[in-house]
Amino acid sequence: MADSWSYPDGGGEEKDMQWPPAPPAYGYPDDERPPFVLIDPCAYFADRKNATTAVIDMEAGAPNLRGRLQVTFCAVAPPLVSYFCVHATHMDHTEFAVAPYILATETDGGLVLLCVPTVDPDYPTDHLRPRNCQYFVYDALARKLHQLPQPGFQHRLSQRSLAIMRKPNKSSKNTSNHVSLRPHVHGEAEAEADFVVAAQSYIFWGKESPHICIYDSAIKTWSNKPVVMGSSYPDHHLPSKTLAIGGINGTVAWVDLWHNIIFCDVLAKRPKLRYLKLPSEPRDRGFNPRSVRDIAVFGNTIKYVAMLLRPDDTSSSKVPSCRWMATAWSIDKSRHASAKDWRMVCKLDSTRIMVDAAGTAASFPTLSSLCGSLPTLSLQNDAIVYFLAKIDFSPRQRTAWVLAVDMKNETVEQVVEFPAERTYCVAEGYDASRISAYLQPAPGRKQIHKRPGVSLLKSPSKKHTGDVDAMVE
Incomplete structure (x- = not known):
């Protein structure tokens, strides 16, 4: 996720950019508390405070780590992208190798795992070392x-699997392997409950006796x-996303989005x-499957x-196509599930997307001339999938939009x-998280369930959708 922090190359529009960039104006202060968010994993350096703000006196343990660390979340309902701000009282942003970033959020809870990487004076500023x-x-x-505490070399871990x-x-009394890990009642018991952090060891595959690294907050070590590899383990597996499934044994799913899912009961004895x-x-074509x-x-x-990008690349047209296709699947979270149990839920061709319920063919510029990527499932268990759209995927192309697409109705509901x-590639602009449902609301604020944005049936607002004419040029 560290790559989400882009690096100015001294050319083009980067010369005129504020560095580091200022956070967006929306989502602050305490605008709302949506049930889930699309959140940018990379922090903004900003001294912002609201009802979510938490501070800690940092312990020495890495070069230049000192003072108080302040973290504030600014949540807004999708398709707008939420963000968080980090402020260190006794440190300048140049003392961080990259901006702090989110490594993992609790799948159905209020915990966020953050990495704060400091500069190593003996290495380039963009080089991350485990000890930093x-x-x-x-x-x-x-x-x-x-x-x-620092994991140390004896507990060297793979960040992607955290x-x-x-x-x-x-x-x-419920001993099911699939009960939720969090209590249903929000209160002090849940807020002060112990937690665990788990990851594959840095060298996991290819070892006769692989192990996982675990941090237990109850003993602070x-x-x-x-672990037991079992039979028929896959030849290829590189975690690109991790899910905390839950249950009494603390099941974790390490997902290689190109190939497979590996389940591990991290709290089991063996x-x-x-x-x-x-x-x-x-x-697998050498890029991030996300x-x-x-x-x-x-x-x-x-x-x-x-998603399948440009499925008609074999055409004789000299102009690259922005057409794409997306397929959604589902499977029961059963211990005995196999590949044959996947069910196709729906399939979408971008050329068939409608802009209204009357069946008008999509002719809006955000659909006909933009390239799509970063499909992100809505966490409200509906048919909405969010897509990042850009005129092209070059690093210099900074203008982008998030489309909320109803996969079943083949309709774009909103665009912002x-x-x-700051986004160098198209795999790390945002991810979905339920953390917003657990953030502390400001006094008098109520939880928001609607999706803000701009309907494609109305005139787009330049505040959220940008200049449509500029998108066509």
Whole structure:
């Protein structure tokens, strides 16, 4: 996720950019508390405060780590992209290798795992070393920050596989492997509940006795736990997204969006890995699969969406096509599920997308002339998928839009402008999270359930959609 922090190259429009960029004006202060958000994983450096603000006195442990760290979340309902701000009282932004970034959020809860990387004087500023990466956990319910001790070389881990979850209540009579890890009642018991952070070891595959690295907040230490590989483990697996499935054994799903899902009961005494192949064909072409695929958990169901860009590239046209196709799948979250249990929910061809319910063919510039990417499943268990649209995918193309597309009705519901000046690639602009449902609201504020944005049936507002004429030029 560190790549989300773009690097000015001294050419083009970057010369006139404020650096570091200022955060958006919306979402502050305490505008709303939506049930889920699309959130930019990369922080803004800004001294902003609202009801979500948490502070901590940082412990020494890395070069130049000192003073107080302040974290504030600014949430707004999709398709606008929420963000968070970080402020260090005794540190300048130049003392950070990159902006702090989100490593993981609790799948159905209020925990956020943050990485705060400091500059190593012996290495370039854009080079991240494990010993310079400090980990913090933001607890939305308690509005607290926890600094984790350095894992150290003996617990060297893979950042891409990190997951965070609250520990299940041992007194619970429900021993199902798929009960929620969080209590249903928000209160002090939940806010102060212990949590665990788990990840694959840095060298996991190819070892005779692989292990996982676990941090337990109850004892405030890291430990290693061996795992059983099981039979028929896959030849290819590189985690690109992690889900905390839950249950009494703390099941984690490591997802290689190109190939498969690996399930691991991280709280079991001797975790055994289980494997599930994804329904779409592998298309590993050397880029981040998150740019064209996504996965999410909804109760007892796992949903998955995959895009196929430019399916008509074989045409004789000299002009590259912006056409794309997307397919959504679902499967029950069962221990005995196999690849044959995936069910296709819907399939969408971008050339058939409507701009209204009357069936008018899509002719709006955001659909006919823009390239789509970064499919992101709505976390309200509906048919909405969010897509990032740009005129082209070149790093210098800073103008972008987020489209809320109803996959079943083949209709674009809303479109908003996305501040993409920091986004170098199209795989890390935002991700979906339920953290917003647990953020502390300002006094007198109520939870918001509607989706803000601009209907394509109305005149687009330049505030959120940008200049449509400029998009066509």
